[in-house]
Amino acid sequence: MDPRTTCIVIPAYNEAGVLTQVLEQVLEEFPFVVCVDDGSSDDTAARVAQTKAWLVQHPINLGQGAALQTGISYGLLDPTIRSFVTFDADGQHQVADVRRMLDRLDRGDVDIVFGSRFLDERTSMSRLKRLVLKLAVAYTNRTSGVQLSDAHNGLRVFDRRVAEALDIRQNGMAHASEIVSTVAQRGFRYAEEPVHVLYTEYSRSKGQSVLNSVNIVFDLVFR
Amino acid sequence: MIIKLLLAVGIGVVALSFLRNRNAMRFQAGKKLALAGFTLLCLVSVANPDLTNWLAEQVGVGRGADLLLYLTVLGFLFVAINTYLKFKDYDARLTRLARSVALEEAVRRRQALDQRQPGQ
Numbered sequence: 159m160d161p162r163t164t165c166i167v168i169p170a171y172n173e174a175g176v177l178t179q180v181l182e183q184v185l186e187e188f189p190f191v192v193c194v195d196d197g198s199s200d201d202t203a204a205r206v207a208q209t210k211a212w213l214v215q216h217p218i219n220l221g222q223g224a225a226l227q228t229g230i231s232y233g234l235l236d237p238t239i240r241s242f243v244t245f246d247a248d249g250q251h252q253v254a255d256v257r258r259m260l261d262r263l264d265r266g267d268v269d270i271v272f273g274s275r276f277l278d279e280r281t282s283m284s285r286l287k288r289l290v291l292k293l294a295v296a297y298t299n300r301t302s303g304v305q306l307s308d309a310h311n312g313l314r315v316f317d318r319r320v321a322e323a324l325d326i327r328q329n330g331m332a333h334a335s336e337i338v339s340t341v342a343q344r345g346f347r348y349a350e351e352p353v354h355v356l357y358t359e360y361s362r363s364k365g366q367s368v369l370n371s372v373n374i375v376f377d378l379v380f381r
Numbered sequence: 382m383i384i385k386l387l388l389a390v391g392i393g394v395v396a397l398s399f400l401r402n403r404n405a406m407r408f409q410a411g412k413k414l415a416l417a418g419f420t421l422l423c424l425v426s427v428a429n430p431d432l433t434n435w436l437a438e439q440v441g442v443g444r445g446a447d448l449l450l451y452l453t454v455l456g457f458l459f460v461a462i463n464t465y466l467k468f469k470d471y472d473a474r475l476t477r478l479a480r481s482v483a484l485e486e487a488v489r490r491r492q493a494l495d496q497r498q499p500g501q
Contacts, residue, residue: 194483214487220476228480232487329476379400 159264161188163240165233166256169225170247171196174205176360180249181209187253190239192232194225223333227326234321242321246312248360255353259315262351269346270320272306273313273353280354290371297375298335302342306350310334313353320346331370332377382441384451391455399462412463419456 166188170177177193184191191211195203197219206213214232216225226244233239241263245251251273259271275281275291283291291310298309314337323344328336341348398408426433426445433445442448 212487212491214483216479216483218475218479220479224476224480228483231480232484235484235488327473329472 159241159260162190163238164188164190164243164260165230165236165239165241166191166243166245167226167229167233168193168211168245168247169196169222169229170194170198170202170206171219171222171225172198172200172202173247174198174200174202176249177202177205177247178209180247181206181211183253184245184256185210187257188243190233190236192229193247194229194232196220196222196225221329222331223326223336224329226333227324230321230324230326234318239318241315241317244312244314249358250356251313252354252356255313255351256315259313259351259353262349263315263317267347268349270314270316270341270348272308272348272350273311273315273355274306274308274350275311275353275355276307277350277352280352281357283357294335294371294374298338301378302335302339304338304342304348306338306348308350309338311353311355313355316346320344328377330373330377332374335374335378384440384442384448387440388451388455392458395455395459395462399466415459 166184168181168184168191170193173180181191181193189210191209193206193209193211193213195206195213195215197216203213203215212232214228216228229244230242233242241260243256243260245256255273259273262268262271275283291308295306295309298304299306310331311334320341323346324337324340326333326336340346398411426449430445433448435445437443437445437448440448442451
């Protein structure tokens with residue numbers, strides 16, 4: 159697949175620390191990178207402006223789900239874009255995984271490829287985090303009727319039709335389950351690809367606490 | 382006791398009504414009717430305090446004041462969920478507004494850049 163027809167969506171909220179490095183890495187292979195600054199109070203926007211990535215700036219903080227939807231909407235404005243990638247700003251995702259997932263999408267038998275941390279042993283995480291994620295994916299599988307091993311990973315690759323169908327209303331972190339249920343409802347074909355998520359000191363300090371799963375469940379019940 | 386049944390049903394109705402048809406016109410009207418009924422009840426019980434005592438006895442509660450407390454708790458639950466969902470609705474509208482502002486600005490910036498570097 160021509161990397162010029164791929165839009166990489168990177169939501170960023172107060173990520174000035176490693177953002178430049180992450181953006182440069184992605185830009186080496188993919189020229190169309192949209193970084194959505196979700197109303198950051200640090201100089202995230204300035205860092206993006208220094209790179210060749212497109213900056214879309216929320217005037218106020220809305221949440222990661224909202225930032226993803228904004229980035230996807232921006233990508234859709236360009237009619238030459240054929241595929242979309244959602245990618246985290248904190249450096250925990252690998253460009254090599256994106257390439258593999260795009261190859262998988264390119265085979266044409268699926269519409270969306272989810273990155274999974276549980277298909278091999280490369281990703282290490284605490285036992286509690288593993289348990290919570292497993293419970294979360296069991297919940298998502300049950301409510302949407304799909305079969306996934308990891309539904310709450312920020313790394314996804316999908317084609318333009320899926321992007322057009324997505325209408326993320328969960329501004330917070332419940333958007334992951336929402337994306338899965340859209341895929342299930344619209345009958346999109348999906349696959350999983352093993353990915354390596356690198357939990358650095360930095361991403362751990364920025365990452366969500368397991369307690370946030372309480373918020374997610376609440377958001378999903380009273381939507 | 383009848384009151385236990387009434388309160389349990391009340392809580393169930395409050396929770397369920399918000400989960401199901403919260404935007405239906407009937408539900409919106411129902412909220413206003415309930416508010417009107419509650420106001421009327423307040424007025425009546427101020428004018429005639431014995432009435433709440435009588436009502437309390439009918440449903441198996443000791444005193445009228447206790448009955449009022451229980452009803453207040455139920456009302457509070459209703460208000461809490463209602464407020465939470467209201468804020469969520471505002472949030473959704475705010476999101477759409479902020480998104481369109483963000484996109485418009487980004488597109489304008491891109492066009493300005495394209496004009497400066499023609500052929501890019």
